[in-house]
Amino acid sequence: MVLLRLDSLGLSQSRFALSPFAETLSSMIVLSRPCTDPWLAAWHARHRAAFRARLDADPFTRGLVMLCSSTKYLPDHLVLPPPDGMGTTLESELVEVARVPDTAVHSSLVQSVAESWEDHGLDWLTGHAHGARTAELFREVWQEHVAADWPGRRALLERDVTYRAGLLAAHGWPRALHQMSRHSAWVGSDAIRFSARPGPDRVVGPDGMLFVPVSGPRGTWLCEAPGRPYALVYPARGAGGPQREGERRDPARSERPVARLIGAGRAAILRELERPATTSELAALLGQSLGTVGGHLAVLREAELLVGTRVGRRVVYRRTELGDLLADAGPGSGISAAEPT
Structure with a gap:
C-alpha cells in the first residue's frame, strides 16, 4: 500500500489544478481500447478509426500508447505535475516534456515495461529526441481528437473542482477526497492511500499537493518531479453521468x-x-x-x-x-x- 503523507502545513497548501496533457493521455488510453462506456460512445466512434490509423502508421506512437494502456507504471516523462494550477496550458506542459533527456525517457520506459501485464519490447524506441517526439505526438492528438471537446470537458472538470471545494470548505479534506478513485482513501489523520500495490510512501512537503481531474472514466496516477508538488490525477466525479452506473436515462x-x-x-x-x-x-x-x-x-x-x-x-x-x-x-x-x- 502506497501512502502520501501530509503534515498540517502541506495539507493547508494543497489545491486543485487542470492538466490538458493528462486529459490527452487519458483520451489516448480510451481510444486505444474498445468503448465500454455509453456516454463516450459518440466521441469514441468519431475518433477511433483515425486514431487507430495513426497507431498503425507510426511504430513510436503505437509502442508508447499500447504500453501506457497496459502498465501499472506510466513513464516518468508523461507524469509531470501541471505547472500553473487551474490555468495550466497544454503548451506549457509540452515544453517540459520536450526537455526530458533520452536517457531518462529510456530508463522510465524500461520500468513501465517491467510493470506491464502484457509483453512489450522497446524496439520502437529508435533515433533520438524522444521527449520532443512525445511532445509532438501529444500536440497532434490534442488538436485532432481533444481540442474541439475541451470547452465542455473543462466545464465538467471545473464542476468537479467546485463540488470538492465546497466539501473542503464545509467538511475538510477527508470529505473532499471521498471516492476520488477506486483505490485512494484517507488513512488516519495525515495520509492518503494512493495505491493498493506495494511501494514506498511519499512525503508531501510544505507546498502541499495538487489534485487533477480528468474526464476519462477510470485510471488514477501520481505525477512527480524534483522540486515540484506531487499531483494526483483522478477521474472527475460525474464524468459519465447516470450511465456510469448502468442507467439509461x-x-x-x-x-x-x-x-x-x-x-x-x-x-x-x-x-x-x-x-x-x-x-x-x-x-x-x-x-x-x-x-x-x-x-x-x-x-x-x-x-x-x-x-x-x-x-x-x-x-x-x-x-x-x-x-x-x-x-x-x-x-x-x-x-x-x-x-x-
Whole structure:
C-alpha cells in the first residue's frame, strides 16, 4: 500500500489544478481500447478509426500508447505535475516534456515495461529526441481528437473542482477526497492511500499537493518531479453521468412534466443541479448565456428550489429537498404537472 503523507502545513497548501496533457493521455488510453462506456460512445466512434490509423502508421506512437494502456507504471516523462494550477496550458506542459533527456525517457520506459501485464519490447524506441517526439505526438492528438471537446470537458472538470471545494470548505479534506478513485482513501489523520500495490510512501512537503481531474472514466496516477508538488490525477466525479452506473436515462422524458410546470430552461438547470455547479459552469453545460442562466437561477432560488453557497469568489448552487423532489417528478413518480384549464 502506497501512502502520501501530509503534515498540517502541506495539507493547508494543497489545491486543485487542470492538466490538458493528462486529459490527452487519458483520451489516448480510451481510444486505444474498445468503448465500454455509453456516454463516450459518440466521441469514441468519431475518433477511433483515425486514431487507430495513426497507431498503425507510426511504430513510436503505437509502442508508447499500447504500453501506457497496459502498465501499472506510466513513464516518468508523461507524469509531470501541471505547472500553473487551474490555468495550466497544454503548451506549457509540452515544453517540459520536450526537455526530458533520452536517457531518462529510456530508463522510465524500461520500468513501465517491467510493470506491464502484457509483453512489450522497446524496439520502437529508435533515433533520438524522444521527449520532443512525445511532445509532438501529444500536440497532434490534442488538436485532432481533444481540442474541439475541451470547452465542455473543462466545464465538467471545473464542476468537479467546485463540488470538492465546497466539501473542503464545509467538511475538510477527508470529505473532499471521498471516492476520488477506486483505490485512494484517507488513512488516519495525515495520509492518503494512493495505491493498493506495494511501494514506498511519499512525503508531501510544505507546498502541499495538487489534485487533477480528468474526464476519462477510470485510471488514477501520481505525477512527480524534483522540486515540484506531487499531483494526483483522478477521474472527475460525474464524468459519465447516470450511465456510469448502468442507467439509461431519457432527460427529455423525465423533464417533460417539470418543464410544463416551470419551463424547459429552468427544468434543465434543475436537472443539471443533481451535482452542484456555478452559473458559468451551467452556462457552458447548457449552451446558454450567463444572463439567461442567471435569470433562471434567480427564479428557482425565489421558489426555494435551490440555494447558493459562496466558495471563495464563486457561488455554488445546489438543489433543496423541494428541488430534489420536483426534479425527480418523472413519469411514474406520482407527481404530475397537468396542463392548466
